[in-house]
Amino acid sequence: MTSHSLRVGSVEIVEFLDTPMAFPFGAFFPSVPAQEFEAYKQVYPQSHAPDGRFQTYAQCYLVRSDGRTVLVDTGVGPGPIEWLGGAGGRLLDDMSGKGVKLEDVDTVVFTHLHGDHVGWNVRREGGGYRATFPRARYLVPQADWDHFTSPAMLEQSGAKQTVVPLKGLGALDLFSGEITLAEGVTTIPTPGHTPGHTSVLVSSQGERAIITGDLAHHPAQVDQTEWCSAFDGESPQAIESRSKVFEQLESEGLTAAICHFPPPGFGKLVRLEGRRVFRAL
Numbered sequence: 001m002t003s004h005s006l007r008v009g010s011v012e013i014v015e016f017l018d019t020p021m022a023f024p025f026g027a028f029f030p031s032v033p034a035q036e037f038e039a040y041k042q043v044y045p046q047s048h049a050p051d052g053r054f055q056t057y058a059q060c061y062l063v064r065s066d067g068r069t070v071l072v073d074t075g076v077g078p079g080p081i082e083w084l085g086g087a088g089g090r091l092l093d094d095m096s097g098k099g100v101k102l103e104d105v106d107t108v109v110f111t112h113l114h115g116d117h118v119g120w121n122v123r124r125e126g127g128g129y130r131a132t133f134p135r136a137r138y139l140v141p142q143a144d145w146d147h148f149t150s151p152a153m154l155e156q157s158g159a160k161q162t163v164v165p166l167k168g169l170g171a172l173d174l175f176s177g178e179i180t181l182a183e184g185v186t187t188i189p190t191p192g193h194t195p196g197h198t199s200v201l202v203s204s205q206g207e208r209a210i211i212t213g214d215l216a217h218h219p220a221q222v223d224q225t226e227w228c229s230a231f232d233g234e235s236p237q238a239i240e241s242r243s244k245v246f247e248q249l250e251s252e253g254l255t256a257a258i259c260h261f262p263p264p265g266f267g268k269l270v271r272l273e274g275r276r277v278f279r280a281l
């Protein structure tokens, strides 16, 4: 049975779905001939929309460990969102439906600062902003902060409305490398998709899982690690990080929690007839 929560030793990971979304394969993966994905349609039907587009999802994961509550990414945010046809995400509804209050979250950590991972950071109030998660410290990878708030990127990245206000609210901390977020919960740098792209390792009582952020979007990429999306900023580095983490997930039998795979995104990487495949839990 599909469950939206996963136990890793004494740690619990809960998945929230902010929104489904679909894009033409050619636009999302311009360097991969669309027919290459056809071979994976049978294996991963939920990643193929009935109209032939790439079906993907925006998820966030909540990690509960030893009294701490860490939210990994904040989705696309409230609507109207132009590229979602004016719709918006429903993260807060999903959280409340699963019994999580906004004030429960003490840490928000970002895998990276793309718009579909930072959307619910702040809400507009009067002429200013307030933090959506009022008790939380928001932890931003330093290299992503430097990149997405540079003069060239600030306007087009959307960070001005979603990330920069956190600084004014005194809720933002920058980090680099491996840091401890809670007991058994640490960041691991996996750059390439963005300069500061980060994954989150959960390790407890001999069990381990990795929340992989945007190391992949379509499950075929666990095998075709050289396939890059249009959003992989530095392709060679993205391929290197993807290959390294997926190799580890397979060889050490870890559980993966993958943003953008069909919900809940929990699975194992296993070998089947010579190919590495994502097997959902």
Ligand SMILES: [Zn+2]
Binding pocket: 114, 116, 117, 214, 259, 260
């Ligand atoms: Zn993403």
